Amino acid sequence: MTPIKRSKMKALTKNKLRAVSMSASMLILSSSVSYADSSNTADSSSTVKQSHALSVLSQSEQQRLQSRLSKVESEVERLLPQLTLEEKVSLVHAGGKFHIPAIERLNIHEMWMSDGPHGVRYEIDRNSWAPAGWTNDYSTYLPPLTAVAASWDPKMASLHGNVLGAEARHRNKDLILGPGVNLARLPLYGRNFEYMGEDPYLAATLVVPTVKAIQANDVGATVKHYALNTQELNRTGVNAKPDERTLREVYLPAFEAAVKEANVYAIMGAYNEFRGTNANQSHHLIKTILKGEWEYEGVLLTDWNVDINTYDAAMNGLDIEMGTAVESYDEYFLAAPLLEMIKAGKVPESELDDKVRRILRVQLSIGMMDKQRLSGERNTQSHRDDARTIATNGVVLLKNDNQVLPLDANKVKNILVLGPNADKRHGFGGGSSEVKALYEISPLDGLKAKFEQSSNKVNIQYMRPASSQFMPIPNDYLTTRHWTGTPSWQINYYSDKQLTKLSSESWIADPQFDAKGQPQNVEILANIKPMESGSHSLKVLGDGQVSLFVNDELLLNENAKQTTIIDKEVKLTAGETYAFKLVYQGDSKVTLGWETPNSLYNSESEYLTAAKQADAVVYFGGLSHADDRESIDRPDMVLPGQQDEIINKLIKANPNTVVFMIGGSAVEMPWAEKANAIAWGWYGGMEAGHAYTDILFGDANPSGKMPITLPKKLQDTAPISLNDYNETESLYSEGVFIGYRWFEQQKIAPEFPFGHGLSYSKFTYENLTFSQSKLKGDESLTVSANITNTSKVDGAEVAQLYLYDVKSSVPRPLKELKGFDKIWLKAGETGQVNFTLNQRDLSFWDINTNDWLAESGEFKVMMGSSVEDIRLQKSFQYQQ
Numbered sequence: 001m002t003p004i005k006r007s008k009m010k011a012l013t014k015n016k017l018r019a020v021s022m023s024a025s026m027l028i029l030s031s032s033v034s035y036a037d038s039s040n041t042a043d044s045s046s047t048v049k050q051s052h053a054l055s056v057l058s059q060s061e062q063q064r065l066q067s068r069l070s071k072v073e074s075e076v077e078r079l080l081p082q083l084t085l086e087e088k089v090s091l092v093h094a095g096g097k098f099h100i101p102a103i104e105r106l107n108i109h110e111m112w113m114s115d116g117p118h119g120v121r122y123e124i125d126r127n128s129w130a131p132a133g134w135t136n137d138y139s140t141y142l143p144p145l146t147a148v149a150a151s152w153d154p155k156m157a158s159l160h161g162n163v164l165g166a167e168a169r170h171r172n173k174d175l176i177l178g179p180g181v182n183l184a185r186l187p188l189y190g191r192n193f194e195y196m197g198e199d200p201y202l203a204a205t206l207v208v209p210t211v212k213a214i215q216a217n218d219v220g221a222t223v224k225h226y227a228l229n230t231q232e233l234n235r236t237g238v239n240a241k242p243d244e245r246t247l248r249e250v251y252l253p254a255f256e257a258a259v260k261e262a263n264v265y266a267i268m269g270a271y272n273e274f275r276g277t278n279a280n281q282s283h284h285l286i287k288t289i290l291k292g293e294w295e296y297e298g299v300l301l302t303d304w305n306v307d308i309n310t311y312d313a314a315m316n317g318l319d320i321e322m323g324t325a326v327e328s329y330d331e332y333f334l335a336a337p338l339l340e341m342i343k344a345g346k347v348p349e350s351e352l353d354d355k356v357r358r359i360l361r362v363q364l365s366i367g368m369m370d371k372q373r374l375s376g377e378r379n380t381q382s383h384r385d386d387a388r389t390i391a392t393n394g395v396v397l398l399k400n401d402n403q404v405l406p407l408d409a410n411k412v413k414n415i416l417v418l419g420p421n422a423d424k425r426h427g428f429g430g431g432s433s434e435v436k437a438l439y440e441i442s443p444l445d446g447l448k449a450k451f452e453q454s455s456n457k458v459n460i461q462y463m464r465p466a467s468s469q470f471m472p473i474p475n476d477y478l479t480t481r482h483w484t485g486t487p488s489w490q491i492n493y494y495s496d497k498q499l500t501k502l503s504s505e506s507w508i509a510d511p512q513f514d515a516k517g518q519p520q521n522v523e524i525l526a527n528i529k530p531m532e533s534g535s536h537s538l539k540v541l542g543d544g545q546v547s548l549f550v551n552d553e554l555l556l557n558e559n560a561k562q563t564t565i566i567d568k569e570v571k572l573t574a575g576e577t578y579a580f581k582l583v584y585q586g587d588s589k590v591t592l593g594w595e596t597p598n599s600l601y602n603s604e605s606e607y608l609t610a611a612k613q614a615d616a617v618v619y620f621g622g623l624s625h626a627d628d629r630e631s632i633d634r635p636d637m638v639l640p641g642q643q644d645e646i647i648n649k650l651i652k653a654n655p656n657t658v659v660f661m662i663g664g665s666a667v668e669m670p671w672a673e674k675a676n677a678i679a680w681g682w683y684g685g686m687e688a689g690h691a692y693t694d695i696l697f698g699d700a701n702p703s704g705k706m707p708i709t710l711p712k713k714l715q716d717t718a719p720i721s722l723n724d725y726n727e728t729e730s731l732y733s734e735g736v737f738i739g740y741r742w743f744e745q746q747k748i749a750p751e752f753p754f755g756h757g758l759s760y761s762k763f764t765y766e767n768l769t770f771s772q773s774k775l776k777g778d779e780s781l782t783v784s785a786n787i788t789n790t791s792k793v794d795g796a797e798v799a800q801l802y803l804y805d806v807k808s809s810v811p812r813p814l815k816e817l818k819g820f821d822k823i824w825l826k827a828g829e830t831g832q833v834n835f836t837l838n839q840r841d842l843s844f845w846d847i848n849t850n851d852w853l854a855e856s857g858e859f860k861v862m863m864g865s866s867v868e869d870i871r872l873q874k875s876f877q878y879q880q
């Protein structure tokens with residue numbers, strides 16, 4: 001077997017690359033999105049066109065851009081020699097929380113950055129993490145990238161990127177800190193919601209239009225986090241040690257595509273270590289791969305406050321250091337310490353020059369010195385429409401037995417709506433990706449809005465079901481927030497019984513603490529704002545010594561028993577803020593609950609009676625940013641609160657119950673078999689409620705597919721079953737068998753497989769054809785099939801192409817996604833899906849030659865509606 005030659009990117013200049021990327025993104029942006037209207041009231045075969053007024057660059061704008069880009073390199077070379085050593089050093093580290101400094105005498109401006117991946121973050125103070133207090137920094141809150149991934153549609157990625165780019169520009173930002181493309185290897189990972197699912201091919205395909213669309217707005221995209229940021233547990237210390245093949249085949253392709261196909265201007269490093277050194281200063285990741293093999297010409301910036309050292313960072317290709325927690329900007333690793341090393345001859349000035357060249361190149365390419373730079377737009381109607389379109393296209397219909405969905409507004413007159421996400425808003429949460437949304441339509445708002453102006457009277461009843469278990473004080477009453485936006489209780493751990501020696505601090509979303517058998521002295525604190533005035537009955541269930549203080553007044557001091565609830569009546573006033581403090585000393589558990597006047601919650605008999613009487617029940621459950629959030633992983637895959645108990649009861653009470661899940665990561669769904677209708681809506685952005693309502697009533701036909709596997713239980717997943725999830729190191733022991741590849745290899749049935757998603761339409765697959773029966777060398781193969789919409793409603797199918805190398809010298813997945821095509825078909829219509837397979841698609845990373853290798857032999861093409869629902873298959877022979 002001889003290895004194939006690495007398919008070298010054609011040596012395009014950066015200017016040519018930029019021009020190519022611009023025109024490609026314009027092509028995509030000029031198309032319009034349509035989805036089927038399957039409402040029972042309207043003509044079921046009509047197609048609703050959702051057009052969006054995306055600004056396409058005019059001929060003259062293109063010429064202006066070409067002219068700007070053609071001068072970039074000569075401008076870089078003109079400016080560089082004019083900079084003093086000190087000035088050059090000033091450019092490679094932060095001059096504020098989110099910018100690098102200006103050099104006014106040379107017309108080099110401050111370069112401003114902003115989070116984040118699904119909307120431009122509110123303005124943060126120049127020199128601290130505090131909000132700047134602006135009142136005009138609202139933006140369009142887009143559905144997170146998980147929803148884009150679930151659309152399996154490059155057009156949605158373009159829409160997303162365009163809104164982000166235009167709004168970043170309008171807020172005078174130069175780099176937007178997104179998109180994120182780390183893979184969802186572990187369902188517990190707190191940041192899965194920010195990324196594009198578990199599959200390298202899916203993420204690599206969708207990151208390209210996202211980046212192109214951002215950059216078409218004269219703003220640089222920042223693809224993050226390079227690389228292997230796949231857990232938040234000890235995120236700044238965990239050592240990622242995948243083998244080389246796994247690195248190349250699984251964790252790098254999305255970054256590689258962003259560099260080679262989208263000419264991304266910025267990449268952010270990851271917090272974690274890579275093979276023993278911080279990822280931001282890894283020679284292998286940066287000098288060898290990113291800037292060597294991939295010929296990347298943009299900048300690599302750190303994540304905010306990383307564990308690096310001056311020499312390695314300077315020598316191994318880091319260009320900009322951001323967010324370091326030191327007293328002055330001069331103390332940054334790439335500030336005074338770098339200057340000293342250069343002066344002492346320890347770091348050659350040419351290394352610094354390379355960094356400065358890259359920074360200037362990016363600044364010039366995005367027009368920072370161009371008076372005619374695009375000025376962007378923000379919070380426009382078309383951006384809101386785009387947010388809605390993306391949210392709609394990302395909804396995945398997981399199950400629809402007995403055709404519970406779509407709901408028929410002519411028949412379903414009483415709808416009971418429940419669940420923790422029915423009236424929850426998610427924009428302001430999750431960590432750095434938080435968005436100060438112009439507004440946010442909750443699922444309940446969306447449902448109500450549909451019937452508000454309508455002559456068709458549908459009664460929407462909303463209830464908050466109480467659990468039969470002892471409930472902690474709901475976080476709706478909390479005014480204290482963790483920095484990630486999550487309403488939270490602070491926990492102080494003390495090493496002495498007198499609570500004088502603070503040993504560590506943490507936080508929890510609910511006042512529920514488990515000492516797990518270790519004797520603990522803890523204080524659990526939060527500020528609470530009651531909604532009703534009157535007598536509140538505070539309740540503690542625990543095992544150990546508990547004392548409860550409200551505004552420093554001791555209300556309870558008892559030795560609690562796990563089976564006994566201790567009660568204390570206290571009068572509280574609505575709207576006032578009270579400081580609650582629960583002190584717990586013991587080795588077991590404690591929960592703080594209460595009963596309020598006019599409880600927010602409905603008793604079991606109330607909500608079940610209402611459920612039985614309703615024509616349909618919609619339960620909006622799942623996660624929130626108390627679970628899906630930066631800096632901390634979830635402890636388990638169980639639905640928070642007592643959701644499983646309540647869902648079980650609801651689906652028993654009314655078979656027309658729709659369980660509508662919201663969340664960015666997998667959860668266990670032990671009731672899935674019994675539920676008739678299950679949908680998954682991610683976090684839907686500011687238009688979530690409208691989008692979900694469209695799906696529920698068939699004004700839009702669901703077309704999303706799962707970008708992650710939904711396992712039955714956590715233990716089924718690779719990192720947990722291989723015991724490869726801890727604070728110290730991650731070996732990525734499953735190798736290239738991430739996500740569905742693992743489930744297939746281990747023959748474990750998931751709850752819902754990768755790629756799964758139903759439609760109100762039905763599709764058949766026929767006539768799988770190849771452009772040639774044999775493939776040789778670097779030839780490519782076109783694979784086609786006919787898809788027919790055999791139903792009476794217009795809709796879309798995502799045909800997925802999986803490949804299997806039948807005989808290989810290395811273990812290869814039984815199925816690897818290598819193509820997908822989303823096709824919209826009218827009722828009864830047949831269309832063709834087309835895919836191109838090339839040599840790289842057939843290849844694995846060969847560690848002997850350090851290159852891609854496609855081995856001769858049989859390759860099986862499997863095409864279907866999910867990884868488990870293969871409809872057509874056929875093999876071809878490959879000859880090297």
Ligand code: BGC
Nearest residue numbers: 115116177224303304432630
């Ligand atoms: C996150 C990045 C983010 C940065 C700036 C970090 O905590 O990991 O994704 O862009 O903060 O807010």
